[in-house]
Structure formats: C-alpha cells, structure tokens
Amino acid sequence: MAYEIGKLNHETLLGPVAVAEDALARLDERVARSEVGSGFAERADFFDSVSSMWVAGELVHLEDLVLHDAQMDIRAPSHELVVAHRLVRARRRIVRNDPGWAVSRSGLMALAGIAQEPADEPEEFDRGGEGADVERDDNDILTPELAEIDEVLSKTSWLVDGVAPGAQKTREPEVGIAELLIRDPDWDETDRVAGWLELVKTVEELPATLAAAVLWDAWEHLEPLQRQHWLGQVLVSDFLRSRGKVRSHLLAYSVGLREIPRERRRARDRTSRLMAYLDAMNAAAAAGIRDIDRLSLAKRQLERRVSGKRSTSSLPTAIDVLLSRPIVSAHMVAKAARITPRGALNLIRELNVREITGRGRYRAWGIL
Known part of the structure; x- marks a missing residue:
C-alpha cells in the first residue's frame, strides 16, 4: 500500500502555505522570547492531547488528564484517558530527544512500543558492583501463589490456542483468538510504516x-x-521541528485540527484536504499566540502579589505551577512547594486564582 504524491496544485496551495509559514514563524519567535514560554510548552501537551482525542471522536476531560498525570485521580481512569496520557508522555519524550527523532524508524518504533528485532545470541556480561554476589532465595514467600497462577494459566491456555481441552493439537495456529480481538492479521504495519518513512525523505x-x-x-x-x-x-509536529520551522517547542497541531470542520478534513479532493491541514497550522499558531498573551498578563498580575514578600515565600513556586498546568489542585501545589495542603490552600487564596470546578470538594484552580 503506497501513497503517491503526484502533481500538487501549487497555484492553489501557495496562499495557505505562505500564511501557515508566517504564522508558525511568529509563534516560534514569541515562545522563544517569552518569559512564560516554558509554561506554555508544558500546557500545550495537555491541550494537544485532549484535542487529538476530540478529533478522533473521543471525549477526555482536561481536569481528569491533569490529575491523572499528577497521579491524583479521583476516579478509575478510562481507556480514553489512558490513551490521552500516553500522548502527553509521547510529546515529552519527543521534546527530550533531538529534532527529527520521532520521524525516524527507531523513534517511531519506540513511540509505538514495538520492540526492535533482538540479536541472535544476546551477549552475556557480568553485572558487577554492590549486590552482585547476593544469591537468590528459592524459598520465596510468593512461590506457592505463583505456582497456583501457573496452574490456572496452563488449564486455560486452550482459550488462547483455539484447541478444546482433550483434543489433539494438530498444528500451531498462526494467530490466536486473543490476538484477533486486538489486531488485524492482514494489516501489514511493517510495509505501511516503511512507506510512510520513505515519504518523509521524499517531501x-x-x-x-x-x-x-x-x-x-x-x-x-x-x-x-x-x-x-x-x-x-x-x-508531524516533530517533522516541523526538524525542519527548523518551530524550534522553541512542539507544536500543538491537534488544537488547530480541532478548529477545522470535519467536512474539510475529510474532503475527497486532496487539494482541499491539504488546504484544511495548512489552515489548521495557522489556527494552532493563532491559538498559541493568544495563550502566550494570556499567560504573560496573568504572570504580571500574580507577581504583583509576591512583591514585598519574604525571600522564603512559597508564592513564586505556586505561580510556576499555575503557569505550567491548565488546572492545579491543592495537593499539586503542596507537592511542588513541599508544604501541607492547608498551606497550599492559603497560597491559592492569597493569589486569588479562579476556581474552575465549582465544587466544594476536589476543587481545582487554573488560568484558562
């Protein structure tokens, strides 16, 4: 399965390309020079993740995602929430690596969680250092429980193998029942990934x-x-970073895609789709500049409340937390400032930050 670029309609695409190029350049310069650039980049991870799930047809609440990232869930996480958090972690991992790492084969496989082909004979080496001579105790206290688990697995293995108990197993099935539930055996990921990576070099x-x-x-x-x-x-965002178009941060591309109507994103004509994707970059850049302006104004207003305070005050730490997350809870501020939750509530009250949830318990504050 291949994707043919063919002949692009440059006359029609020239205008949207110029607008998108200019918008991304202005956003990159604003983030690089802004005093709230680092906080904006961290907040973009959450906004992009929620928007990506929205474009895919799933709804994830921003509050749940932030609390799940801080390991302070107030309810059991849903499957959509787990996927959204994986997206946040993937963006952070990409930022930690060199530009273009994600659009390489090794980077894409690492992000997808697909193991590389191991060597034929793994090299054995001596693990020296402290604890190297410690012998393993065979009489582990969990041995009976593990033996029971192994017995249950051996009795239920026929569900995965597709062979009824007592029946003679004539041949090993190519794909088990459990694998069919989550993967399509005819879906050649290797060929599709190779085709897309080859296109990265072509464009x-x-x-x-x-x-x-x-x-x-x-x-x-x-x-x-x-x-x-x-x-x-x-x-795609990392590709733009590798081309030097957005160097200061990882573009929240899904925020722009969310602003484009589905009819344009799913148009039959490829030129119309490409124009929609270019407009999405422009929309993402415009949303980023608005967020930068809002955070800069909020930072100046919050810093006025810090003036005249003692040097050991925890208010600057609370301000940094507020600028780096869309919403925060009292426990998040307490963890960052190393104070009690009661003290965190006092800091938030002194900063006079807007309460978001409208609840009496499990409250959250933020700059939106």
Whole structure:
C-alpha cells in the first residue's frame, strides 16, 4: 500500500502555505522570547492531547488528564484517558530527544512500543558492583501463589490456542483468538510504516508546512499503526521541528485540527484536504499566540502579589505551577512547594486564582 504524491496544485496551495509559514514563524519567535514560554510548552501537551482525542471522536476531560498525570485521580481512569496520557508522555519524550527523532524508524518504533528485532545470541556480561554476589532465595514467600497462577494459566491456555481441552493439537495456529480481538492479521504495519518513512525523505524538497500537510494526509490514508493512530499528530509536529520551522517547542497541531470542520478534513479532493491541514497550522499558531498573551498578563498580575514578600515565600513556586498546568489542585501545589495542603490552600487564596470546578470538594484552580 503506497501513497503517491503526484502533481500538487501549487497555484492553489501557495496562499495557505505562505500564511501557515508566517504564522508558525511568529509563534516560534514569541515562545522563544517569552518569559512564560516554558509554561506554555508544558500546557500545550495537555491541550494537544485532549484535542487529538476530540478529533478522533473521543471525549477526555482536561481536569481528569491533569490529575491523572499528577497521579491524583479521583476516579478509575478510562481507556480514553489512558490513551490521552500516553500522548502527553509521547510529546515529552519527543521534546527530550533531538529534532527529527520521532520521524525516524527507531523513534517511531519506540513511540509505538514495538520492540526492535533482538540479536541472535544476546551477549552475556557480568553485572558487577554492590549486590552482585547476593544469591537468590528459592524459598520465596510468593512461590506457592505463583505456582497456583501457573496452574490456572496452563488449564486455560486452550482459550488462547483455539484447541478444546482433550483434543489433539494438530498444528500451531498462526494467530490466536486473543490476538484477533486486538489486531488485524492482514494489516501489514511493517510495509505501511516503511512507506510512510520513505515519504518523509521524499517531501524534503517541499516547503516545511506543505511537506507536513502531505505527511499528515499520508498518515490518514495509510494508517500505518492500527492501534496508535494518534501518533500521527506528534510526528508531524516533530517533522516541523526538524525542519527548523518551530524550534522553541512542539507544536500543538491537534488544537488547530480541532478548529477545522470535519467536512474539510475529510474532503475527497486532496487539494482541499491539504488546504484544511495548512489552515489548521495557522489556527494552532493563532491559538498559541493568544495563550502566550494570556499567560504573560496573568504572570504580571500574580507577581504583583509576591512583591514585598519574604525571600522564603512559597508564592513564586505556586505561580510556576499555575503557569505550567491548565488546572492545579491543592495537593499539586503542596507537592511542588513541599508544604501541607492547608498551606497550599492559603497560597491559592492569597493569589486569588479562579476556581474552575465549582465544587466544594476536589476543587481545582487554573488560568484558562
């Protein structure tokens, strides 16, 4: 399965390309020079994750995602929430690596959780250091419980193998029942991923924004990963970072895609789709600039309340937490400032931050 670029309608695409290029350049410069640039980049991870799930047809509450990331869930996390948090972690991992790492084969496989082919004979080496001579105790207290688990697994293995108990197993099934429930055996991920990675090299001659739009259209068309389709947005953002278009942070591309009507994103004409994707970059940049302006104003207002305080005050730490997360709880502020939750509530009350949830318990505050 291949994606043919063919002949692009440059006359129609020239205008949206120029607008997107200019918008991303202005956003990159604002984030690089802004005093709240680092906080904006951290907040973008959450906004992009929620928007990505929205584009995919799933609803994840921003409050639940932030609390889940802080390991302070107030309820059992749903499957959609877990996927959204994986997206947040993937964005952070991409930022920690060099630009272009995500659009390489090794980076894409690492983000998708697909193990590389191991060597034929793994090399054995001596693990020296403290604790190297400690012998393992065979009489472990969990041995009976583990033996019972092994017995249950051996009795129920026929459910996975597809062979009834007592029946003679003539041949090993190619794909087990459990595997069929989560994966399509005819879905050749290796070939699709290879085709998309080859396209990354092909579009190097195109302008950065147009190349990113083509890559996103190809990702939607090829669907290389049948269970990690949400990776496409962050891969496109890292491609823009590798081309030097957005160097200061990882673009929240899904925030812009959310502003584009579905009819445009799913149009039959490829030129119309590419124009929609370019407009999404412009929308993401415009949303980012508005967020930068809002955070800068909020930072100046909050810093006025810190003036005249003692040098050991925890108010600056509370301000940093508020600027780096869309919403915060008292426990999050207490953990960052190393104070009690009661003290965190006093700090929040002194900063006069807006309460978001409207609840009496499990309250949260933020700058939205």
